[in-house]
Amino acid sequence: MxxxxxxxxxxxxxxxxxxxxxxxxxxxxxxxxVAPAVEKVLPRINALIEVIVAKITNGGRLFYVGAGSSGRLSVLDVIELPTTYGVAPDLFQVILAGGVDRLVEAREEMEDDKNEAWEKLEANGISKKDIVVGISASGTTPFVLAALARCRKENIDTGCIVSNPDSPIAAQAVYPVEVITGPEFITGSTRMKCATAHKMIFDMISTTTMVRLGRIIDNQMVNVKLINHKITDRATKMLMRLGNINDYDTAKELLFQNGSVQNALKSLNPDNYPA
Incomplete structure (x- = not known):
């Protein structure tokens, strides 16, 4: 580099x-x-999202392999997707240096492990149907680099999000995103601008993918899981608006019968709403 x-x-x-x-x-x-730096790489982000959507549409999954602050932020993005969009928990996954189950410990010494990431990918049944996206501020993290290199060897599509140009990790990515945010306010503290840029890109990837997969109608979370009173109330009112239902209790009963706003709308008018 x-x-x-x-x-x-x-x-x-x-x-x-x-x-x-x-x-x-x-x-x-x-x-x-930060936002202008992200804007400069939108074409790269778009190319990455396009292949992610295609992979998932054809039965594949997205795996983030990450380390450091940005790797931990990818976990925060991924864990909300099943509730927000009603998708399977294994659709977006994170292989994190040190383990997702030990997220709060920030075990950064594990970033040098060259075997763990691929072993975890294998344990999750990684295949050519999937795509693996490496997350590394430096673009050099051994944990991430080794995983992407092995994926390339196995003909598994790869992407990356890094914050240095011409990095070894980007060289192993078919769909690289190099978002250059410049020196940090505190020298080398990539938990700041760099991680902020990466979080913005995670938001773009997950949100755009879910829209393209039909998990949104208009601008509404029509597949949100009914996990508490606040969300159930929001979903009921959403169904009233989208389904032209005037009575709250009627909409709520229909919502529970179908499990989601989208399914309820489908039951009302099968021809107008996606399955």
């Missing part, structure tokens, strides 16, 4: 001498550069 921008010195000096007001203003100024 020619230039590890994520390790370059901060543009700011003597931070310990600055006031709270000065620090927050400078951090906010740096944060404003």
């Amino acid at each position: 020619q230039n590890r921008i994520t390790e370059q010195p901060s543009n700011y000096r003597d931070l310990e001498k600055k006031t709270i007001e000065e620090l927050t203003k400078l951090i906010n100024t740096e944060d404003k550069s």
